[in-house]
Amino acid sequence: MPELPEVETVRRGLAPVMEGRTIRLATVNRPDLRWPLPERMAERLTGQAVTALRRRSKYILADLSSGETLIIHLGMSGRMLISAPGESARMQGKFHHDHPAPQKHDHVILDMEGEARVTFNDARRFGAMDLTPTEKAEDHWLIRDIGPEPLGNMFDEAYLRERLKGRNTPVKSALLDQRLVAGLGNIYVCEVLFRAGISPVRKAGRIGAERVSSLVPLIREVLGEAIEAGGSSLRDYRQADGELGYFQHTFRVYDRKGGPCVRPGCTGVIRRVVQSGRSSFYCPDCQH
DNA sequence: CTTGGGTCCTGTGCGC
DNA sequence: TGCGCACAGGACCCAA
Numbered sequence: 001m002p003e004l005p006e007v008e009t010v011r012r013g014l015a016p017v018m019e020g021r022t023i024r025l026a027t028v029n030r031p032d033l034r035w036p037l038p039e040r041m042a043e044r045l046t047g048q049a050v051t052a053l054r055r056r057s058k059y060i061l062a063d064l065s066s067g068e069t070l071i072i073h074l075g076m077s078g079r080m081l082i083s084a085p086g087e088s089a090r091m092q093g094k095f096h097h098d099h100p101a102p103q104k105h106d107h108v109i110l111d112m113e114g115e116a117r118v119t120f121n122d123a124r125r126f127g128a129m130d131l132t133p134t135e136k137a138e139d140h141w142l143i144r145d146i147g148p149e150p151l152g153n154m155f156d157e158a159y160l161r162e163r164l165k166g167r168n169t170p171v172k173s174a175l176l177d178q179r180l181v182a183g184l185g186n187i188y189v190c191e192v193l194f195r196a197g198i199s200p201v202r203k204a205g206r207i208g209a210e211r212v213s214s215l216v217p218l219i220r221e222v223l224g225e226a227i228e229a230g231g232s233s234l235r236d237y238r239q240a241d242g243e244l245g246y247f248q249h250t251f252r253v254y255d256r257k258g259g260p261c262v263r264p265g266c267t268g269v270i271r272r273v274v275q276s277g278r279s280s281f282y283c284p285d286c287q288h
Numbered sequence: 289c290t291t292g293g294g295t296c297c298t299g300t301g302c303g304c
Numbered sequence: 305t306g307c308g309c310a311c312a313g314g315a316c317c318c319a320a
Contacts (some may be wrong), residue, residue: 028290034297035295075295075297076297076298077299104298105298122297122298123297123298123299124296124297124298124299125296125298126296126297157303167290168290168291169290169291169292173291173292276291276292276293277292277293277294
């Protein structure tokens, strides 16, 4: 599933067709994703203009002219795909029948002013949507306990040292905890720890202050590079325009079990271990 | 409080 | 080709 860079890429892709545009028609094809969808969601979306499209952690927030905000989480397999009637069809007058055929798991469809269609498709249905008053969106139960944005000013060396101090959990688990820092997931934590030379199984409270501090710029670096690359495309993630991201070609350890370490001169072989049910990839020669 | 495990759901790729 | 199992980008919830 999408981590922060993928969600930011999706947000950027959606912005041109959603921001400042009205939702002509919202269609909701099932009553629930991970949780029940809000009451009368289709009616509450239809006719509303999207005044802003924001991101908080792995959530996309669409502010509406009604004063409500649509909160969207993509879960593991959620996608937002944009389609539009083709030029030839438009000349034949097929305004409403030229979108791609509906796919299995197309759960919510937003037909936007200007003919673009935004389709939320989520096979595993770990995704979520909710509607909440815009002025209280930050206090929504899904969002209120999330830690600082890693690319923002509130996330710094002093903060991270304080939060990791004394913790007995593996650093991998700590960085995956969204209450500590927002938006990291399994791929980017593995990549960050490789760049920092820290083993994923190391206890968070047993890392020297200097090395903890080094994590901050490395987290920013990895996420920044991934956003720049349009995210990572594994099984089913695509950018909103259907393009593939390409950060996956830059993975140094993730999904490289048995492969050679990329650090010049290192003869290590990438290992995979399971930590609390998730795969961790690391170089045993580089990471301690 | 922290920590670990189970759980939700569908799809895919692998070994036999 | 079929079958069963492991595994997949998340994160809530509960027990200890």
